[in-house]
Each structure stands twice: as C-alpha cells, then as structure tokens.
Amino acid sequence: MEKWRGKVVWITGASAGIGEALAKAFWKKGANLVLSARRASELERVCRELGHAPGQSVLSLVIDVAETEQAAGWVSQVMGVYSQLDVLINNAGVSQRSYAIETSLDVDRRIMEVNYFGTVALTKAVLPYMLKAGSGDIVVISSISGKFGFYLRSAYAASKHALHGFFDRENPHPYFPECPDV
Numbered sequence: 001m002e003k004w005r006g007k008v009v010w011i012t013g014a015s016a017g018i019g020e021a022l023a024k025a026f027w028k029k030g031a032n033l034v035l036s037a038r039r040a041s042e043l044e045r046v047c048r049e050l051g052h053a054p055g056q057s058v059l060s061l062v063i064d065v066a067e068t069e070q071a072a073g074w075v076s077q078v079m080g081v082y083s084q085l086d087v088l089i090n091n092a093g094v095s096q097r098s099y100a101i102e103t104s105l106d107v108d109r110r111i112m113e114v115n116y117f118g119t120v121a122l123t124k125a126v127l128p129y130m131l132k133a134g135s136g137d138i139v140v141i142s143s144i145s146g147k148f149g150f151y152l153r154s155a156y157a158a159s160k161h162a163l164h165g166f167f168d169r170e171n172p173h174p175y176f177p178e179c180p181d182v
C-alpha cells in the first residue's frame with residue numbers, strides 16, 4: 001500500500017470492464033484516482049462502490065476522449081485538484097464486429113478517434129507535466145489485435161496497430177542502436 005499512497009492514477013474508460021477493475025484495484029492499493037468515461041451515472045456508481053478510505057480521494061471527470069481539442073483543459077482540471085499525476089492509464093476504447101465491406105468509413109474514423117487519437121491527445125497533454133515533475137508513467141491498453149489483424153475486426157485492429165506504431169520502442173533499436181533513449 002505504501003508504494004501507492006499519495007499517488008494519483010488517472011484511468012480512462014473507468015465506468016465499466018477493465019477500467020472499472022483497475023480503478024478498484026488501485027483504490028485498494030491506496031492511490032488517489034481520476035476516473036473518466038462518458039457516462040456520469042456509471043462513474044458515480046463506481047465511485048460509490050469504492051467506498052470511503054481515509055486519506056484517499058477520487059475525482060470523477062466525465063469526458064469523451066475523442067474530443068481531443070479538450071484534452072489540455074481536462075489535464076488542467078486534474079492538476080488543479082491534485083497538482084500531480086503519477087500514472088495515466090489510457091484504457092478507454094471501443095470495439096467492432098463487422099465485415100469491412102459493410103462498415104461505413106464513419107465507423108472506421110470513429111474507432112480511430114476514440115482508440116488512437118483519444119489516447120495520443122491525452123498522452124501529449126499530460127507529458128509536459130510529467131516531464132516537468134521528472135516522473136510519471138503512461139500506460140496504453142492495446143489488444144492482441146494490435147499485433148495481428150483479425151476476422152471482423154479491421155477497424156479495431158487498425159486502431160490498436162496504430163497505437164503500437166506511436167508508442168512502441170525497441171531499446172536498443174535493432175537497426176539504429178545509436179538512437180537516443182527518449
């Protein structure tokens with residue numbers, strides 16, 4: 001518990017599924033939380049289910065991660081409350097099951113906006129604070145579909161592959177070992 005006491009962990013997609021489970025796990029570890037998703041009522045439910053813990057607090061921040069132009073404002077809100085951010089977990093995501101030929105381009109775009117651009121925008125918005133603090137971790141929830149294409153999942157797999165292109169880093173790089181570790 002001591003490791004997480006006083007730390008601030010921001011989890012997107014915290015109103016259900018993996019994000020909700022992560023919220024409950026970090027709460028048990030003693031962390032302060034920022035929980036984000038679109039459905040305020042489900043975030044409220046998760047906050048209620050966390051219960052009260054002395055010395056810990058939770059901020060519920062209703063956001064649609066695809067509204068990327070608002071990312072800097074959300075980060076300001078979080079910093080206004082906590083003045084620090086130790087971990088950002090980019091978990092919010094949407095999936096898809098449909099044949100590519102029957103999937104409208106709007107759906108392909110929306111999945112990229114949520115899964116890829118939403119993650120990249122929030123990451124870029126928190127980076128200046130973490131760099132200034134000299135610490136911080138950024139976590140990205142991918143999928144096996146980020147490594148392999150999959151039946152009925154073309155848009156979803158593309159969005160997760162894009163995340164690997166943005167975030168993956170070989171260290172040392174197999175072809176450019178002189179690349180700086182930044």
Ligand SMILES: NC(=O)c1ccc[n+]([C@@H]2O[C@H](COP(=O)([O-])OP(=O)(O)OC[C@H]3O[C@@H](n4cnc5c(N)ncnc54)[C@H](OP(=O)(O)O)[C@@H]3O)[C@@H](O)[C@H]2O)c1
Binds near residue numbers: 015093144
């Ligand atoms: N479940 C799996 O088997 C599996 C496997 C591999 C990877 N993943 C990845 O794990 C992550 C979580 O998946 P899950 O299975 O837990 O999904 P889930 O139960 O459907 O939960 C998705 C979460 O993301 C939030 N969300 C969706 N669109 C959002 C948006 N535009 N802005 C903000 N929040 C949004 C949802 O909340 P609201 O609806 O309230 O916004 C919800 O809290 C995703 O990135 C998914 O791709 C899941």
